[in-house]
Amino acid sequence: MSFRNRERLEKALEDFERNKLRRNPNQVDAVSSIIDEPTHDDYFLLPIVDGGPGTGKTTVGAYASIRAILEGSLQGVLYVAPTNFAALQAKQAFERLGVESSDVVWLNYKSGLRDWNRGVVGARYDLLDLGPNDIRRLRSVPIIVCTPYMLKRVEEGGLRPSNTKVIIDEFSQIDPALFFMVLERTGADANRYLKGGYALLGDPLQLPVVTTQRELMQNVLDFILSYHTIDGGLNKLTIQDRMHVEICDAVNRMRRELCFWEDFSPLEPSNEVKFRDLTSPDLGYEYTEQNINNGRLLTSEELREILDPSYTFVVVNTDKLPRSTDEERTQSGSWRNEAEAEAAVDIAIAAHQAYHRQNERLVPRIISPYDAQVCEIKYRLKSRLRALGVSIEGQVIEESVMTAYKSQGREFPFVIVSLVRKNPERRIGFLEDEKLRAQVYVACSRAQGKLVLLMSQKTFGGKPLYDELINVKGSRHALLWGWD
Amino acid sequence: MSSAYLTRVLRQPLRAWRWPRREHLLERVFRRGPPPFDPFPSIQDVIDAVLCPVTVVHKMYHGLHGALSGPREVAEKIGSHFHRFVSILKSDIALGRRRPDEAFGLLKMYCSREGLDYNSEENLKRYLKYWLRRKKSSLDELWGQGPGIFHEVHVSTINATWEERGVRYPIHGVIDEIDTINKRIVERTIRGNENDPNPPFLEDFQVWLQWKVLTSINRDLLPDVLRNEDFQDYDLIVETPHKDFTIEKNKPLFEKWAEDALAWISDIARSSVAIGDAWQNRGHHNRPCSFRNEVEECSLDWACYSHRWRYPERRSALRASLRPIYRALYYEQVWVHDLLLYQLTKMEQDADPNLRGELRRFLIGRKIYPLETVENIGSNKYRVKIDERVKVSLAEEVQDESLGFEVIFGSFSVGLRRRAYLLLDERETEPEDGRYVVYIEGMDGTEGMNAFLLKGLLLKEDPWFLKQVVQRAVFSLERWGVDREERAKNHVLIKLIDTLFGPGTLRAKRR
Numbered sequence: 002m003s004f005r006n007r008e009r010l011e012k013a014l015e016d017f018e019r020n021k022l023r024r025n026p027n028q029v030d031a032v033s034s035i036i037d038e039p040t041h042d043d044y045f046l047l048p049i050v051d052g053g054p055g056t057g058k059t060t061v062g063a064y065a066s067i068r069a070i071l072e073g074s075l076q077g078v079l080y081v082a083p084t085n086f087a088a089l090q091a092k093q094a095f096e097r098l099g100v101e102s103s104d105v106v107w108l109n110y111k112s113g114l115r116d117w118n119r120g121v122v123g124a125r126y127d128l129l130d131l132g133p134n135d136i137r138r139l140r141s142v143p144i145i146v147c148t149p150y151m152l153k154r155v156e157e158g159g160l161r162p163s164n165t166k167v168i169i170d171e172f173s174q175i176d177p178a179l180f181f182m183v184l185e186r187t188g189a190d191a192n193r194y195l196k197g198g199y200a201l202l203g204d205p206l207q208l209p210v211v212t213t214q215r216e217l218m219q220n221v222l223d224f225i226l227s228y229h230t231i232d233g234g235l236n237k238l239t240i241q242d243r244m245h246v247e248i249c250d251a252v253n254r255m256r257r258e259l260c261f262w263e264d265f266s267p268l269e270p271s272n273e274v275k276f277r278d279l280t281s282p283d284l285g286y287e288y289t290e291q292n293i294n295n296g297r298l299l300t301s302e303e304l305r306e307i308l309d310p311s312y313t314f315v316v317v318n319t320d321k322l323p324r325s326t327d328e329e330r331t332q333s334g335s336w337r338n339e340a341e342a343e344a345a346v347d348i349a350i351a352a353h354q355a356y357h358r359q360n361e362r363l364v365p366r367i368i369s370p371y372d373a374q375v376c377e378i379k380y381r382l383k384s385r386l387r388a389l390g391v392s393i394e395g396q397v398i399e400e401s402v403m404t405a406y407k408s409q410g411r412e413f414p415f416v417i418v419s420l421v422r423k424n425p426e427r428r429i430g431f432l433e434d435e436k437l438r439a440q441v442y443v444a445c446s447r448a449q450g451k452l453v454l455l456m457s458q459k460t461f462g463g464k465p466l467y468d469e470l471i472n473v474k475g476s477r478h479a480l481l482w483g484w485d
Numbered sequence: 486m487s488s489a490y491l492t493r494v495l496r497q498p499l500r501a502w503r504w505p506r507r508e509h510l511l512e513r514v515f516r517r518g519p520p521p522f523d524p525f526p527s528i529q530d531v532i533d534a535v536l537c538p539v540t541v542v543h544k545m546y547h548g549l550h551g552a553l554s555g556p557r558e559v560a561e562k563i564g565s566h567f568h569r570f571v572s573i574l575k576s577d578i579a580l581g582r583r584r585p586d587e588a589f590g591l592l593k594m595y596c597s598r599e600g601l602d603y604n605s606e607e608n609l610k611r612y613l614k615y616w617l618r619r620k621k622s623s624l625d626e627l628w629g630q631g632p633g634i635f636h637e638v639h640v641s642t643i644n645a646t647w648e649e650r651g652v653r654y655p656i657h658g659v660i661d662e663i664d665t666i667n668k669r670i671v672e673r674t675i676r677g678n679e680n681d682p683n684p685p686f687l688e689d690f691q692v693w694l695q696w697k698v699l700t701s702i703n704r705d706l707l708p709d710v711l712r713n714e715d716f717q718d719y720d721l722i723v724e725t726p727h728k729d730f731t732i733e734k735n736k737p738l739f740e741k742w743a744e745d746a747l748a749w750i751s752d753i754a755r756s757s758v759a760i761g762d763a764w765q766n767r768g769h770h771n772r773p774c775s776f777r778n779e780v781e782e783c784s785l786d787w788a789c790y791s792h793r794w795r796y797p798e799r800r801s802a803l804r805a806s807l808r809p810i811y812r813a814l815y816y817e818q819v820w821v822h823d824l825l826l827y828q829l830t831k832m833e834q835d836a837d838p839n840l841r842g843e844l845r846r847f848l849i850g851r852k853i854y855p856l857e858t859v860e861n862i863g864s865n866k867y868r869v870k871i872d873e874r875v876k877v878s879l880a881e882e883v884q885d886e887s888l889g890f891e892v893i894f895g896s897f898s899v900g901l902r903r904r905a906y907l908l909l910d911e912r913e914t915e916p917e918d919g920r921y922v923v924y925i926e927g928m929d930g931t932e933g934m935n936a937f938l939l940k941g942l943l944l945k946e947d948p949w950f951l952k953q954v955v956q957r958a959v960f961s962l963e964r965w966g967v968d969r970e971e972r973a974k975n976h977v978l979i980k981l982i983d984t985l986f987g988p989g990t991l992r993a994k995r996r
Binding site: 030033034037039040041043044045046047048049125129130150153177178179181182184185186188189191194195196197198199212213214215216217225228229230231232233234235236331332333334335372373375376380 | 516517518600601602806807809810812813814816817820821849850851874875877878880881882917951954955956958959961962965966967972975976977978980981982984985986989990991992993994995996
């Protein structure tokens with residue numbers, strides 16, 4: 002069992018080691034822990050990699066997997082992610098490191114879907130829709146990525162060799178029950194030993210398990226720590242390779258607030274990204290202020306101030322928007338805020354007009370914790386672009402506006418976050434829930450070069466997480482727009 | 486396991502069922518912890534509880550269901566395929582699409598479409614041969630009669646009562662067949678032999694229970710095609726491939742069993758003492774169950790009596806840590822799934838018209854989406870139009886993750902329930918206009934019925950039935966192990982469990 006493009010892959014890995022890995026000793030340690038055998042004379046090794054946004058957790062998991070297979074210490078890898086979307090993100094991480102699409106198969110529930118070139122295979126629960134040749138191909142693929150619910154298929158079909166490592170990604174969303182399910186599906190066989198063992202990757206502060214039950218609220222790491230101390234601590238990744246220092250500081254302020262245990266470790270931007278804004282050579286956008294026109298709510302002057310590339314973190318007080326509206330509950334039970342949606346569209350269109358590189362215009366991403374707001378923004382964006390005669394494919398719009406859940410594991414040059422809630426009673430629902438407020442942390446930490454946050458000062462002011470988020474005193478790269 | 490009790494002791498009947506209050510139904514309280522109401526049992530749950538109260542423990546906490554019908558891999562699968570095939574055959578014959586003598590050709594097509602293996606196909610063929618031998622003339626009579634037989638009819642009530650005590654119970658389930666031409670309610674099964682003088686064990690109870698549920702539902706809630714039927718006069722039939730059995734309706738013993746079963750369900754859902762009681766009373770009312778003397782119709786004997794492995798050594802600590810997890814997973818199902826059943830049934834049947842109205846307003850656009858079928862475009866695909874009032878809500882739901890739905894034709898109380906898949910990639914699907922192409926199987930006979938989509942599978946938050954999958958896997962882990970020391974010594978999972986729950990050193994970093 003090996004890779005089709007072994008030589009090219011080895012070369013790509015060498016480049017990765019030279020350019021990225023060597024500068025980050027924590028990543029090197031994490032990789033060697035993942036590759037190592039699980040059983041030792043005096044201890045059991047369950048590699049746990051705790052890394053904040055942009056620290057390269059998934060990349061570390063992917064790199065370690067490839068390296069171990071190339072060196073022959075593992076025959077295969079089973080990469081488990083809590084959602085299909087996260088599984089797809091993991092597959093892309095492998096491909097970015099040079100693995101051919103056909104060598105990393107995303108196994109999913111869509112029976113009849115079989116594209117070996119793209120490495121996407123669907124199977125029904127009893128595998129009867131797969132022929133013997135399909136099963137053999139799956140057995141010979143070096144890496145399979147899937148959700149925990151697909152593991153029964155992996156087990157039934159004997160799709161992984163015994164010398165496999167099971168890597169569980171985004172462990173903040175894996176509760177103890179799901180963890181035990183993964184163990185049962187992959188290791189509970191008296192005759193076929195799972196020799197490679199397990200590894201856990203994630204950021205305990207990110208999206209939590211969604212549940213009504215206290216026992217399932219703790220993620221697998223909390224559960225393990227409630228039973229056992231971990232000798233020597235976790236593999237902590239703290240150097241992030243994504244966010245400008247101003248965005249990183251905002252994210253760190255949130256992390257401190259979300260962190261309920263003592264050993265808080267702040268993220269540090271790598272030298273490459275520390276002062277990287279949209280116009281830095283790495284991201285490479287040119288900013289043409291003159292291209293900005295009046296929006297429906299915001300004037301061209303206001304938009305220019307917000308979009309100024311030197312401000313990498315901008316918080317817009319939506320109380321000060323002209324024709325500001327309160328939130329509105331939709332029939333589905335979600336929330337939307339029309340004025341805030343319109344402002345997000347104003348900013349997105351102005352950014353699209355003002356920033357470009359080569360022949361490509363910037364497509365900002367808009368993220369909201371609420372389905373209804375995402376839907377509202379999509380409609381408004383489509384109709385505005387139609388009115389302006391701008392032709393953007395529907396799919397691009399679909400992909401440019403998303404919920405916080407869908408944004409996890411991704412990064413974008415320019416992110417607009419819409420928090421929606423605005424009401425005289427200052428209710429913000431789950432956005433102040435101890436665990437679910439992590440959605441705001443996830444949404445904000447997707448931004449590389451610029452982050453614009455839309456929130457009502459009157460509604461969110463005085464709430465610890467949000468006060469910390471806007472605590473930008475003395476910062477050169479932050480702008481509090483419309484703030485009292 | 487000791488067998489102190491040779492037979493089951495009848496449970497003291499409940500004085501009242503624990504119903505969800507208005508604030509739960511309208512979701513005005515935060516869902517957390519144990520649900521303050523009883524589950525919404527299915528007909529299958531009641532039958533399993535009659536079979537043995539321990540099946541209720543396995544269903545609720547270990548995700549194991551279908552104690553009587555057999556494990557999914559064998560009997561249930563063939564049984565449900567047999568029933569599905571017969572329903573397709575009968576519909577096709579009634580609609581004049583196919584002659585009875587084309588049955589085996591149709592079976593071949595069915596097996597190929599369902600991807601069934603050779604053995605399953607042969608088994609089905611065998612059952613069909615027996616069945617056809619007896620049914621030939623009735624099928625000939627059925628030819629071209631039009632839609633008068635309804636298959637897989639979903640029924641749900643909050644007004645089931647037994648004897649004269651007047652305690653109301655909720656029950657939902659599926660009736661295999663309502664035959665308005667021959668005035669019969671049919672429970673079809675592949676169990677039983679040619680020479681059996683009686684119907685297969687508890688199948689008579691099942692069809693009786695289905696009939697009780699159906700007749701407890703107000704006639705106004707029935708779809709037009711069934712509204713004028715008097716189900717009190719219908720025959721109750723248990724149909725095996727070999728024989729039809731007519732079941733008597735006046736059955737005081739069945740009433741006692743039903744009441745006893747519902748008391749077990751309510752008690753086991755809320756009390757661990759009741760779980761102990763269930764173990765003490767395992768088995769059917771007149772057939773106790775013990776190791777090597779199990780009730781042979783029960784397919785869950787393996788879950789009750791199993792080998793005790795030597796390794797992992799820390800199994801008891803593992804088991805103790807799993808107990809609250811089983812319970813939490815069960816509560817989650819009740820909050821998500823059973824509460825929805827209460828909401829939908831009470832929306833149609835509650836005595837308070839204000840609550841019915843409030844529930845309707847609350848659920849439409851949030852959990853149910855009325856629709857209208859515009860056109861059949863072949864291959865079980867239909868062009869549908871979602872009600873104008875809720876098209877935006879549905880668009881919000883479908884934008885992010887794949888969603889599966891069920892479509893109900895008629896009412897939730899009595900309707901035809903079919904699985905529906907919104908085909909979002911179809912060119913003619915336009916969520917903004919509420920237009921979708923939908924894949925729905927088995928829509929024959931639904932013409933002119935009200936229809937609505939019912940939110941089922943939501944992947945962003947785990948759907949309720951996946952909690953059962955997790956329970957089953959965790960239960961399996963709890964029971965798994967090895968005996969041989971040299972195997973245990975190198976086994977990664979045993980090492981992990983023994984380290985996690987024992988004194989060994991656990992490291993996350995390589996030393």
